[in-house]
Amino acid sequence: MFPAPGHDHGRCASDAISHAEAICASRHERLTPIRRRVLEALLASHAPLGAYDLIDRLAAQGGRPAPITIYRALDFLREQGLVHRIESRNAFIACVHNHASGDPVVFLICEKCGAVGEAAAAAVADTIRSASRAAGFTPKTPVIEIFGICAHCKAA
Numbered sequence: 001m002f003p004a005p006g007h008d009h010g011r012c013a014s015d016a017i018s019h020a021e022a023i024c025a026s027r028h029e030r031l032t033p034i035r036r037r038v039l040e041a042l043l044a045s046h047a048p049l050g051a052y053d054l055i056d057r058l059a060a061q062g063g064r065p066a067p068i069t070i071y072r073a074l075d076f077l078r079e080q081g082l083v084h085r086i087e088s089r090n091a092f093i094a095c096v097h098n099h100a101s102g103d104p105v106v107f108l109i110c111e112k113c114g115a116v117g118e119a120a121a122a123a124v125a126d127t128i129r130s131a132s133r134a135a136g137f138t139p140k141t142p143v144i145e146i147f148g149i150c151a152h153c154k155a156a
């Protein structure tokens with residue numbers, strides 16, 4: 001879940017782009033150049049990035065994009081389940097899982113290295129759904145953020 005430091009990240013990032021292309025193609029959505037650049041910038045590492053960090057990264061490649069352009073691309077990527085927002089960090093992270101939008105997501109956030117892992121949430125999702133149903137409540141953004149220390153930092 002937490003990729004080992006020194007893993008083949010080039011491979012990891014290109015697999016994620018192929019995954020995104022496949023998802024968009026199957027839904028008849030377009031991974032436009034700006035959407036792809038935003039996703040690539042998020043895939044540059046396994047740490048979440050804020051919207052302005054993203055703008056800086058893209059500006060470094062030439063041509064500073066307007067914030068609205070970035071937010072629109074992020075909205076699209078979030079709707080497709082390719083990017084999640086981490087509320088407590090006000091930051092975004094690419095996702096390679098195949099979610100339906102509105103699926104509960106559990107983030108494990110390392111306080112030391114900033115890496116974010118996504119835990120398998122099926123059992124948690126069932127619990128949230130039944131607890132919500134019992135309360136007559138409709139959950140909209142079921143995101144759970146858990147802070148701690150990742151396995152790699154613990155071993156270091």
Ligand SMILES: [Zn+2]
Pocket residue numbers: 003007008009010012013046
């Ligand atoms: Zn990686």
Ligand SMILES: [Zn+2]
Pocket residue numbers: 081084095096097099105118
């Ligand atoms: Zn996800």
Ligand SMILES: [Zn+2]
Pocket residue numbers: 110111112113114115149150151152153154
């Ligand atoms: Zn860590």
